[in-house]
Amino acid sequence: MLGGGGGPLDDDALDHRPAVLPSRPSAHPEANAPVVRTEGGGGVLDSKARRLWPRRGRWINYRVVRVNAEVSHLVVDGRHIEVPWHGRCVVGWAGRRPKEVAVLTHDGRQLDQVALMPAR
Template sequence: MALDVSEDIAVTMFARRSVGCIVEETHVFTRHGDRWRILGGGGGPLDDRALEDRPAELPAGLRAAPGVDARVLALEGAGGIVDSHYKSWRPTRGRWINYGIVRVNLDVAHLLVDSREITVPWHGRCVVAWPGGRAQKLSILGTDGQRLGQISLNRSP
């Protein structure tokens, strides 16, 4: 369904059929040396229409992001995990890795995080990964390249 790679971290999101429903699974990976390691993940049920083409307007009732039209972008979830294998120059238990799940309408072509551009898939659901304890700025780019808005993805608790 979706993927985001930011230097040595990656988040994937898959849809799979389960008993009587479709399930979303999100996994967090880190690269140490030349190997990728899975740190963990989570998931839950998805709407039966989750993989349909994205609509011109998102349906009412989704979690809106402050400052952006709720018909254009909605927040669908977030998570985070500690990478205890991360080596730092200071004593630490590891680094925190965050991810956010957003859903966008047909007007959005790309999401921009720092200098990283994430192409929006046909279904409109995206994952965004970032390390550290700060919020992440996410710009929403239209099909014509114009910025449709910007939101702040907060760190996961």
């Protein structure tokens, strides 16, 4: 028998978004925890280097952002990312600098802004 992952039943990854996110330590303490938080991420060096040695490429980051039921979409570098019904989005970007993400309601009002830190 093969094993798998699991978690508490009250925090099902595909459950509908709650009005207030469950309390859990956030990677960004300055973020409005009941509205938005990060749940992980990572990065990788792009394999398409311009030269063979020394090997250089772009650093590509990603972060999983979870939002509550008030949030309609995220804005990253002018790109509007619609939030799916389960409230989790993956934000990806190239470079080693933090990425600013605006969190907007259904009527376009900004609830919060979070700086996503690159993977190190």
